[in-house]
Amino acid sequence: MRIYLFIAAIAGGITWLITPLIRHLAIQIGAVGKVRARDVHTIPTPRMGGLGMLLGFLGAMFFASRLPFTDNLFRSSHQAWVVMAGAVMICLLGMADDLWDLDWMLKMAGQLLIAVFVAWGGLQIISLPLGSLVTASPSISITITAFLIVASINAVNFVDGLDGLASGIVAIGGIAFAIYSYIIARSSPSYASMATLIDVAMIGICVGFILHNWHPAKLFMGDSGSMLLGYLITCASIVMTGRLDPATIHASIYLPVFMPILLPILVLFLPVLDMCMAIVRRLAKGQSPMHPDRMHLHHRMLKIGHSVQGAVLTLWGWAALIAFGSLMILFFRARYVAIGMAIATVILTIITMYPYLKHRIPEIREENAEIEQRAKHLRGNNGNSGNK
Template identity: 75%
Template sequence: MRIYLFIAVVAACATYLLTPLIRHLAIQLGAVGQVRKRDVHTIPTPRMGGVGMLCGFAVAILFASRIPFLQPVFHANKQAWVVLIGAILICLLGVADDVWDLDWMLKLAGQLLISVFVAWGGLQIITLPLGTLVTASPTLSIAITALLIVVSINAVNFVDGLDGLAAGIVAIGGIAFGIYSYKLAQNSPSYASLATLIDIAMVGICCGFLLHNWHPAKLFMGDSGSMLLGYLITCGSIIVTGRIDPASMHSSVYLPAFMPILLPILVLFLPVLDMIMAITRRLAKGQSPTHPDRMHLHHRMLRIGHDVQHAVLILWGWAALIAFSSLMLLFFRPLYVLIVFLLAGALLTVATLLPYLKRRWEEGDFDEQDKQTIRAVAQHVRSHRHH
């Protein structure tokens, strides 16, 4: 575990130190986000922060390749280098969009080509949960893998609307998935795990970038960053899912074996939900799926009455609740997990609606009994935050 923590620190430090240089480069290239109607920021802000994160990730991977404990990960196959090459390509595509604002069809085609290349390079989902584990054909494996990567890339891209939001959500997911892949690796002859390495390095670059991206942000991650994070978190999950042997499966380990498939969905639940809602909303209005609006989850949080920082922290809380509750199913009884989930969910619901409730209180929309109930719940939320 100490080696993985060291890799995370290396990734964070490299990202933090290199990001100011990328900010200067973004200004020189004209990759500056102008203020649009749907934007929350009020002054033009440089983009391309994803290049700083890519540099941090590459430094961490190169460091890891020289550590004896992790060298078997690099010698076993070429997956680590395929992931790194794919990360460079997807980040470069994002840079092109940050600088020239590519047409969405062209960007989607580029995402698909890079995803197919990565899958063709050996990063594939080989087995599928169809009642039992079924081995997919090579063509089907490549298609499913590429589709999963593209969906994740765009899900993170959709949720990247407030300073620190996307980086925080992906970091939370990376921590949850890193814990799972590390525990899974303990059952193997070597604790070294490429999935854990990718997740931990990803958490590191998110933390290093957040120091520049916290509100008010000095730099946006741009498409180069959001697409990179969506790509990396999916690669980690695919590597774990990878090549589960159907013949070795037993019903007692069925859930743990498929947690690599479930966790990415649950970790990216908020981004995927936001993406589905946005696409459905726009198609219902006869608009393009990429037509901009101010109806994303983070926009709704601001409309309720939260400021940017509180909105981000609450959305982080929801992401952590979903990700870690799914992880805890592997260690605790489902009933206990459900109880904690409901209690934490109730507190987060109150925290989410608190500005709205406060506004209605001031407008006199509650009777005395309602006010007493709200006072009690608010006091409980404040005491929970204090602890």
Template identity: 80%
Template sequence: MRVYLLIAAIAGGATYLFTPLVRHLAIRFGAVGKVRARDVHTMPTPRMGGVAMMLGFLVSMCIASQLPLTRALFVNSLQPEVIALGAVGVCLLGVLDDRWDLDWMLKLAGQLIIAVFVSWGGLEVVSLPFGSLIAASPSVSMAITAILIVASINAVNFVDGLDGLSSGIVAIGGIAFAIYSYIIARNSPSYASLATMIDVALVGICVGFLLHNWHPAKLFMGDSGSMLLGYLVTCASIVMTGRLDPSTIHASIYLPVFMPILLPILVLFLPVLDMCLAIVRRLAKGQSPMHPDRMHLHHRMLRIGHSVQGAVLILWGWAALIAFGSLSILVLPIHLAAAVFAVAAIVLTVVTMYPYARHRIREIREGDLDAVSTSDDPALPHQPVAQHRADK
């Protein structure tokens, strides 16, 4: 455990130190986002923060390759190198978008190429609880892997709309999944786990960048960052769950992620939900699925009266509830875990809707007062309420 904490600290520290340099480079490179109609910020802010996160991740991987516990992960497999190359590719694609606002179809094509390359390099979902994909067709395995990677990349990209929102949500999901993968690794002869190593590094780069990205942000992660986070969290999920043999794992451990293909959705529930709602909403209007609007979950939170920081904290709370709720049955009986989940969901619902409810109550009271004052005005025509008061 101490080795993983060290990897997370290295990733976070490196990202924190690289971020001011990357901010300077983003300004020189011209990657400064203009204020658009759908944006929440009011001042042009540099983007390209994903470069600092990528550098922090690469530094942590280089250090991990020299540590006694995790050194074997780099010797016995090419997966770490393939994942690192894919991370560089995804980040560079995001840098191009941060600078020149690439067409969405071109960006999607680039994501697919990188996802296929990573899958071809050995990162594949090769089995599901109901059978082996490799036995059926290697192309099926590659297709599912590529779809998962591209979907997660865009899910995090969709939710990246408030300072600190996406980095916090991914960090929460990364912590939850790191705990689960560490529990799985404890059943093996060695505690070394590539999935856990990627997750703790992911949490580290999120926290390191968040220190610069909290509202008001000095630097946005941009597509280079949001796409990188979606890519890494999915790679960690595939590394572990894609090769699990359900028959060799106790049901009490395997139950939280019954289907490996659903694990990225569990740890990234809010981004995936927001992406699905946006796609349905835009297609229903006859628009492109990538057409921008101000109807994302975070926009709705601001519209009902939350501040930027308040909306981010509440959405973090929902992400934590969903991510850790799937882990709670590891330590709690199912009925108790369900009860705790229900109570927490009720509390979060009340907190989420409180500004809207307060505003509606105030409107109702003001409306009642206006009605009373209008009915008491003698210059107005006959009013039933006034007549009723006179009769009494």
């Protein structure tokens, strides 16, 4: 565990140190986002922060390749190098969008090509742990893998609308999934796990970037960052769940067989929910699924009265509840987890709605007082007319 923490620190440190240089570079080459109608920020802010995150991730992975504990992950399989190559390509595609605002169809085509390349390189969903293994054909494996990667990339991209929101949600999900993958790896002869390694490096770059991206942000991650994070968290999930045999992980004691599928979904629950709601909303209006609007979850949080920081922290809380609540099933009885999650849900609901209620309750009181005043006035008029 200490080695993983050290790798996360390396990733975070590199990202934190190099991000100011990336900000300067973004300003020099014109990667500065204009203020659009749907944006929350009010001044042009440089983007392309994903480049700093990529360098932090690659630095941590190269460092891990030299450690005795994790070097076998790089020597025994080329999966790690495929993941790193895909990370470079997806970040470059995002940088192109940060610079030139690519058409959404062109961008998605690029995402799909990169996802197919990564799947063809060996990062595939080979089997699905559904109580028994379901082995897929190579073509089906590549198709499923590419679809998952593209969907996750765009889910994180959709939720990237407030300073620190996307990186925080991905870091929270990454922590939950890293704990899970580490537990599974302990049942193998070597504790080293490629899924855990990718997760901890990803967590490190998220934390390192948040230090520069907290409101008011000095730099945005841009599509180069949001696409990279969506790609990495999906790669970690595929590395572990795609080849996992439930019979080998002592599911009867700690690890229910449905968790390899359930947890990756819950880790990205908020981004996927936001993406699905946006697609349905836009199609219902006859618009493109990628048509921008101000109806995302974070926009709704601001609309009911949250500050930017308050909205981000509240959505972090929901992400933590979903990710860690599902993880607790591995350690505690289901009814205790259900009770705890119900209590936490009530608390988070109150926190979420508090700004709205804070402003709405006085308005309701004023309306009631006005109605009562009118009623008294009517009663007084009726009394006077009766006397006459």
